[in-house]
Amino acid sequence: MTQPNKSRSGKIRSNAEDMVRFTMANFVDKEIIPVATEYDNKGEFPQHLFKKLGKMGVFGIRYPKKAGGSGGNTTLYCIAMQELARGLLSLAATTAMQCLMATNGLYLYGTKKMHEEFLYPALKGDKMGAFQLTEPNAGSDLSAVRTKAEKTRDGYVINGMKTWSTSGPKADFHTVLCQTDPSIGLRGLAFFLVPASTPGFSYSKPFDLLGTRTSAISEIYFKDCHVPVEYRLGKEGRGLGVLLKILSEIRIMTASLALGLHRAAMDDAIRYCKEREQFGKPISKYQLIQAKIANMAVNLEAGQLMVDKVTHMIDQGKECLNLASMAKYFTVESTCSACDEAMRIFGGYAYSMEYSVQRYYRDNRFLLSGGGTHEVLQTTIAREILSR
Amino acid sequence: MNIIVLVKQVPNTTNIKLDPKTGNLIREGLESIMNPDDLHALEAAVKIKDKTGGKVMAVSMGPPQAVDVLTQAMGMGADKAFLLSDRAFSGADTWATSYTLSKGIEKIKDYDLIICGHQAIDGDTAQIGPQVADWLDIAQATYVNDIESVDENEIVVKRRLEHGFERLACKMPVLLTVISELNEPRYPHMEQLISACEQKAPIKVWNAADIGVKTIEVGLEGSNTHVIKTFTPNFKRQNELLEGSNKEVVSDLIDRLKKSDTTIAYRL
DSSP states (O other): OOOOEEOTTOOEEOOHHHHHHHHHHHHIIIIIHHHHHHHHHHTOOOHHHHHHHHHTTOTTTTSOGGGTSOSOOHHHHHHHHHHHHHHOHHHHHHHHHHHTHHHHHHHHHOOHHHIIIIIHHHHHTSSOEEEEOOBTTBSSOGGGOOOEEEEOSSEEEEEEEEEEEETTTTOSEEEEEEESOGGGGGGGEEEEEEETTSTTEEEOOOOOOSSOTTSOEEEEEEEEEEEEGGGEESOTTOHHHHHHHHHHHHHHHHHHHHHHHHHHHHHHHHHHHHHOEETTEEGGGSHHHHHHHHHHHHHHHHHHHHHHHHHHHHHTTOOOHHHHHHHHHHHHHHHHHHHHHHHHHHGGGGGSTTSTHHHHHHHHHHHHHTTSOHHHHHHHHHHHHHTO | OEEEEEOOEEESOSSOOBOTTTOOBOOTTOOEEEOHHHHHHHHHHHHHHHHHOOEEEEEEESOGGGHHHHHHHHHHTOSEEEEEOOGGGTTOOHHHHHHHHHHHHHHHOOOSEEEEESOOTTTOOOOHHHHHHHHHTOEEEEEEEEEEEEOSSEEEEEEEETTEEEEEEEESSEEEEEOGGGOOOOOOOHHHHHHHTSTTSOEEEEOTTTTTOOGGGSTTTTOSOOOOOOOOOOOOOOOOOOOSOHHHHHHHHHHHHHHSOOOOOOOO
16 A cells, blocks of 8 residues: 655554545445446436445545544545546546535535534535536626625525536535625625525526536526525625635646546556457557557656645645646646547447446546636636746 | 454455565565455444444554554544564464464453454465464354344354354354455545544554564564465466267267376266
């Protein structure tokens, strides 16, 4: 497993990063990989695996023990996501959301009662949370958010809709970005907790998706949804700030999902090219195949170094949004390329739904837009560098 | 009830490759894991603790990196862990290993039940459990595949035998060796796993002096058996296709078998 740490006092202890990776890899190999293609083909969310992850304390991995978490950090969270994505990207993405975006506002700004009702059950996997930003005309441009939260005497009334809502039809509660004062744009944004049981909440039929087909993604609607004032997560007008607090983490989590998918595609390609024989020898003996494997391996290693650097910076409280954007951009582009190369190595067989490589190829498109489109990221990366 | 579980770090393979020249295990590329049967022993111990209260203590003998299986054990619910680690322990056969483990257990003192996996996948001897029970002079029940009831004084277990089962009621303290059909081991919980990696985690490392053994009693020096050579058996098969009519082929086959030293058993 690991080279243990030895402290100055002579105590021998295991390395937490290696132990988390080993544990998650073991879970993925035994529980997820054998059923991943079956669930993807059926388009069914593996609820029992989600429950098991809750039982293992994975959803609380980045929260302190006193908040019902497992006492880990961003690095351990991202390692767990890398391993999960190696098994099934859609399950990994739902888990990633449960660990971070769906619960972070609740953790930071929720009352004790809200923690007992929503946060603790979510960290145990007894409740599912979701995170809702995107609207038909708002995504990268959050100033265009139109879902409105109107203040009443005892709370807020929410009206509007969100689209591309991951777990929209399944989640028990939603962390929703709303506009409290359209006249002031970004300064009017705020997050709200909206339980799915709130009268006026509804959702559409799940979308028929190209990839991550076990995820239930839909539109969700708020029609006069009344929530109490304590369900506002953070101050009015601080919605963007709440989001910015975890934006580096969202980006590096997305990069971590990419690393896991990249590893899955590479592992399958390596196994296949050693087995498949043409002209009397395995295709792994041909230089053009070797070039593809080399490119995959180099990009994976480079991406891993970028991700490790950023997660450790986040854990040290260092500002690293631009590096996180770079890591997300690089790893996802590399993964798209790795999945494409893996398809080519599999040749005609890649065109069959029997092999997982076609799933990797479809699933990688999810990462292109999730966590920031690359067209926007390239602009923000360059803008930050040029402004120095 | 206080339960000790013996765990071992082993290479992750059931198809161990040996260097044909040196006879040594080829460890390159082999991941280390907790011996699979030991996972079932731990699961049994944690389940009993959940029912009766008390503590589960994991004990292992091995090099410093064997701390990883103890961390995993704590992730699964063990409360404390003890690593018996000393250069003097290396090269031990089952006699010396079981002696070392029993001395460690004597130092822990406070136990009612010891549970071990039936055997380790890197040695397949199934000797450690019974030998530890013998050193400690306590009762033992091997091949346990069910624990029917347990209280502070007695445990009732089912043993798998070659042609059936045996139910045993054992007075405490007792040592059990368990087989995989006993239970489904849980995955480590992240909180317990991460806590077990912290410096303040209750993991003790004991050397030969700590457990009060002389170096001539342990490791290679204390071993009664020495491995002279290990090798992979040569299982190469020779295939030959016999041709002709059915009658000719059968007759040819019988002639060939008669000429060879093959013993043919048949039932009328």
